[in-house]
Amino acid sequence: MANAPHAPLRTSDHAAWNRVLTLHAHVERELALALQRRHGIGLSEYRSLEHLDRSATSELRMQDLADRVGLGQSSVTRLVGRLEAAGFALKDLCPSDKRGVYAVITDEGRRRYQDARATYAEVLSSALNAFTADPEIGPTVQALRAARV
Template identity: 80%
Template sequence: MATSSSAPLRTSDQAVWNRVLALHSHVERELTHALQRQHGIGLSEYRSLEHLHHSDRSELRMQDLAERVGLGQSSVTRLVGRLETAGFAYKDLCPSDKRGVYAVITDDGRQRYQAARATYTEVLSATLNTFTGDPELGPTVQALRATQG
């Protein structure tokens, strides 16, 4: 598809995607503020604790955690460092491959995740509900909720 560099073509897919991004931005901002204010953790920390909590052995390879949280390797290393400083996780070497490093959730990390989970769920629902009546974003919220199984 050829487009002019001076006048980009706006397709319906682009319009839908822009609405998804706008909604995502609003929701992420609300979640970030609530988790920081009420539990002293950021959104990436919360999501990391969630993935570690639900993993088979309460641990994930750092590269797997990075992929699940959507961060690069150096960013996830800093994130796990913050979790380690807070006492919510620690790094462990893979016994069979000393180059493999795991992030492991601690009991304190589990407790912080459990405490923050209700806030996350409440703020997520409340923020989505706020936008259901919005003429621009309401249909996007409804479409997302209609895909729930």
């Protein structure tokens, strides 16, 4: 009975990945709650504004934004629609290719992102710090922090 049909795999990669997923879920939850409470935006909205703000032209093709935020095309279309309704972004057609649609950050979107940056940084550090003493996940946090470039 050494190999039960539904016994979980216990490889070092599997265990490491589970630690990362646990850490990720906790940090994402804390970030999402803080951004919503303090700034009225979700985590995907924050990350979209961040990518648009960091873009040299303050805009990204919708597909590029979807790739950077980790969403599908229809999800990023809805997300940009929410940002547009809030006045944080707008959609613009590519002048050379009318099929190309861009998301463009507005001045109000840039202000909201700038206001939320400190909250994001504070909550991220706090959430990671909460796990540093955990014998299972603490080494993962330390490894992530040591890998900073």
